[in-house]
Amino acid sequence: MGQGSIIESTGVYIPGILKDIKKSTEHFQPIFEAFTNSFESIKLATAQGSNPDTQFIFIEIFHSRKLTTSDVFFERIVIKDSGLGFDDESFKRLLRFKDDRKGFFNKGSGRIQFLHYFKYSKYVSSFCQGDAFRVRHFVLSTDHVKLKNAIVSGHEVHECERPQRETILTLEGLKDEADLPFYNDLNASALKEMLIARYIMEFCTHRNALPVIKIAQLLDENLIEETYICQVDIPQFDKQKDLVLYYYRPTVDGKDFEKTNKQETLTLTTFKIKEHELKRNELRFTSKGEIVPRNLLELKHISPLDQIDGNRYLFLVSGKYVDERDEDTRGMLNIRSREDSKKNIRPQVSLFLEGEIFIDDIEFEANKTISSIYPEIAKKKEDKQKDVEKLQQMFLLNPKTLHAVRISINDTEERILEKVYAADAKNVAKKDAEIKKKIDNLEDIDPASSEYPQKLNGIASDLVRLIPLQNRTALTHYVARRKLVLELFDRVLQRELEAQRAGSRNIDEKLLHNVIFQQSSDRPEDSDLWLINEDFIYFRGTSDGRLCDIKIDGKLLLKKDFSAEEEQYLRSSGEDRTLKRPDVLLFPGEGKCIIVEFKNPDVSIYKHLHQINRYAYFIRNFTEPTFNFDTFYGYLIGENIEPRDVRSCDGNFLEAYNFGYLFKPRDLIVGEDGRRDGSLYTEVIKYSTLLARAKKRNEIFISKLMSGALPESISEEDDTVILNIATSGRKSRAGA
DSSP states (O other), X not given: OOGGGOBOOOSSOXXXXXXXXXXXXXXXXXXXXXXXXXXXXXXXXXXXXOOGGGOEEEEEEEEEEOTTOOOEEEEEEEEEEOSOOOOHHXXXXXXXXXXXXXXXXXXXXXXXXXXXXXXXXXXXXXXXXXXXXXXXXXXXXXXXXXXXXXXXXXXEEEEOSSOOOEEEEEEEEESOGGXXXXXXXXXXXHHHHHHHHHSHHHHHHTGGGOOEEEEEEEETTEEEEEEEEOGGGXXXXXXXXXXXXXXXXXXXXXXXXXXXXXXXXXXXXXXXXXXXXXXXXXXXXXXXXXXXXXXXXXXXXXXXXXXXXXXXXXXXXXXXXXXXTBOSSTTOBOOOOHHHHHHTOOOOOOTTOOOBOOHHHHHHHHHHHHHHHOHHHHHHHHHHHHHHHXXXXXXXXXXXXXXXSOOOTTOOHHHHHXXXXXXXXXXXXXXXXXXXXXXXXXXXXXXXXXXXXXXXXXXXXXXXXXXXXXXXXXXXXXXXXXHHHHHHHHHHHTTOSHHHHHOSSOOHHHHHHHHHSOTTOOOGGXXXXXXXXXXXXXXXXXXXXXXXXXXXTTEESBXXXXXXXXXXXXXXXXXXXXXXXXXXXXXXXXXXXXXXXXXXXXXXXXXXXXXXXXXXXXXXXXXXXXXXXXXXXXXXXXXXXXXXXXXXXXTTOEEETTTTEEEEEEEEEOOXXXXXXXXXXXXXXXXXXXXXXXXXXXXXXXXXXXXXXXXXXXXXXXXXXHHHHHXXXXXXXXXX
């Protein structure tokens, strides 16, 4: 190109523009920019009287194959259109950066993407200037940016032999090898699909006046694929609704935003498309007729892959407000969330400040409208709400927090819990700060002052009000876990677990044992023995341990040395009685021992009434004398309990009417070799009775904890309950 054909840019520094307007992350952005320009140019030509039936956009993708390989390589892409072309005024706008007089909210920054992606963007444009047709040649490139501050070269204009408008753009010479694989794989069908997906709003709006859109792929200059975008390819929109949004501006103190009276109306356009044609349900912005590539809006009431009656849904939000906030890099919208805006909030400097519309409000109004016009989607929302309610009941989630956090249909149960717990943590932190502030206020109290009693009482009252709120949060999670254990216990009793259905061997007893106190564990504090008795979790003890291996505070339970007579007895009848495994042994202290035995729900309990007596006998007579166990409490737990059978075997058992169990107040446990006799209190009780009792206790806790949904003030009765729960462990341990 001769030097005379280079057109230097004036009033603008091109290197600075190239630095400010980043290369788009969308690999095919230059193609989209060119297509947008062609479509807009055709709309202008039609508006000026051109026949809409003769308008066209042709796209040709050129690939080549090297002789030594079968691989296909991208060469160039050519876009032709029948638009107005680059007449003198249009060309002047090209030379002026951010000249939006073309209309369509077009800032003219698309050419920058040509420069970022391709070495050369070559134009040949036939246009009508007055009564004559001319043709204009020019090239966009960065070859002369450094020396001439120019992106246009090779410019020349001459008379046109044919009286026809036509603009041909050839993009060639990809700059970045990282983009090459995408262009090597590009074909006509794929580009057609991308164009429909991106311009669905524009195509739908002009479906009855579409130009002929042809896409072709050529390999070594030979046509190998040709396809068209026709009216039949364009889905019709299903519904259109207005979204009324309000502007917000900073408050006078700059701490928040206030709603103004100014409104903006956006349009929600909806499409119901067959699931095989639309891969995902989406809520998207459209700007200047194009779907914005970045997914800025979240669809709340239907998940991306859901389909209803074989359909998926596309929801598009458009309007002047969106178009005006499209930045220089097309598709980058300057619409902020409340949270982002608060980071840079400044005090209100003028009552006439226009303010802004938050993306949160757009998203909320769009989702609300979607639910109102599509009952089938509203049903999805209701189903999600039921799932959330189940989580709330299962984990005793704070209803206030649940209402405050933003829960999406796409949130998993884990994500919902994360959101709720994170919000709760913020509330706890806030309350902790308030507590510290009250304590710090103690420094300001003067004991010599006449107001001292009133001030001290005031601070004390505030602390009493604040602290239980913190305790209640922790206790709520504690009781919620118990609720899950009760649910599991019930399912085992009902034989609803997969492990119970899958195997041929009945393992119900093992499962119930492990729910209550894990076998081989010696940590009652980590168990769920509260199912039997609240105090049991505070005692020392072991589950399914061999008598010879059990230790209390590091000391073996059984004595080290047995007499010859004791040895003979312990190993008589071909068994070693020191290897026996009581299901649960607990040691509250002061010579007391609790023995718990579990039986399979199908087993008749009356056949095992004396098993606990035998364990009590062993522990009374063969343990270290320093332990001196002489008071025993036995619990024989099963489900197949017939009171008459029990009493027919042992008439000392009594029925606890209306309480669902039998008990024997006292049994003699014989003491041998000089040891005095001990005593045994025994209960025979059903698993289902334990479950009913535990559920009742938990319901009482829950009703206390959840009443008022974490109110600002705690009643005196609630304080007492919380205090009793929090201190019961200390009392039990002290009793041990």
